[in-house]
Amino acid sequence: MGESIKLFYNVDGHDFVSCGQASEDVKRTLKNIGFPPEVIRRVAIAMYEGEVNMVIHAAGGVAEVEITEDAVRVALKDSGKGIADIEQAMAEGFSTAGEDIRELGFGAGMGLPNMKKYSDEMKIESTVGVGTNVYLTFYI
Amino acid sequence: MKVSEIAEVLNAQILCSADRAEATDIKSACGSDMMSDVLAYVKDQGLLLTGLVNPQVVRTAEMMDIVCVAFVRGKRPDRGVVDLAASKGIILMSTPERLYTACGKLYKAGLGAGS
Numbered sequence: 001m002g003e004s005i006k007l008f009y010n011v012d013g014h015d016f017v018s019c020g021q022a023s024e025d026v027k028r029t030l031k032n033i034g035f036p037p038e039v040i041r042r043v044a045i046a047m048y049e050g051e052v053n054m055v056i057h058a059a060g061g062v063a064e065v066e067i068t069e070d071a072v073r074v075a076l077k078d079s080g081k082g083i084a085d086i087e088q089a090m091a092e093g094f095s096t097a098g099e100d101i102r103e104l105g106f107g108a109g110m111g112l113p114n115m116k117k118y119s120d121e122m123k124i125e126s127t128v129g130v131g132t133n134v135y136l137t138f139y140i
Numbered sequence: 141m142k143v144s145e146i147a148e149v150l151n152a153q154i155l156c157s158a159d160r161a162e163a164t165d166i167k168s169a170c171g172s173d174m175m176s177d178v179l180a181y182v183k184d185q186g187l188l189l190t191g192l193v194n195p196q197v198v199r200t201a202e203m204m205d206i207v208c209v210a211f212v213r214g215k216r217p218d219r220g221v222v223d224l225a226a227s228k229g230i231i232l233m234s235t236p237e238r239l240y241t242a243c244g245k246l247y248k249a250g251l252g253a254g255s
Binding site: 109 | 173174175176177179180190192194195196197199200202203204205220
């Protein structure tokens, strides 16, 4: 693999049914390239949590993925309400999601902690009222 | 344990990918209605038992390499969810048992929780 591969996805915030398609596509792409299954799994789970977050908290957003020989970099960008207290949001069990989201099986306050757990590096930039960018890096 | 045996233990009806039920072997299983918890804690469990029937159950299964989902309490997902699972080769089944009983029956039959 010489040059890096760049992928771009629109994550539709009004469609909980299609949520996860971007992560599935990245998973498939990494599989075809021949990445180690352990890395593929970590990327798929963390990115999927990011997609779910964008759909339930920010009415969608975009996902940018860069695949190089030794790393996968995922940027999840939304124009949602932003995170007031990132440290609090990172705590397991903390969630601002409503009962409707819990009924769907999410909103347990595990999204961001899971993304941190499965990635090698994670950076969050957020401004209340403007949006949130989450950067995930996975090394092989 | 073969998926076909699991269906028998649970008195379940297979909803899709039935052609794979005989050849698919499950080493361990998990039960949850919280997909976030499945994403956080599941390692290599091939079977998920759940009372949720939305499309994100299939998406979660796909991300976690879960090859079979058993819906408890007689629940059935709509056609779109079944088609989504079928397109990925994921086996879906529906059992009249409740989550606790379904897990108990499989555990008793020798299917553990794994690592």
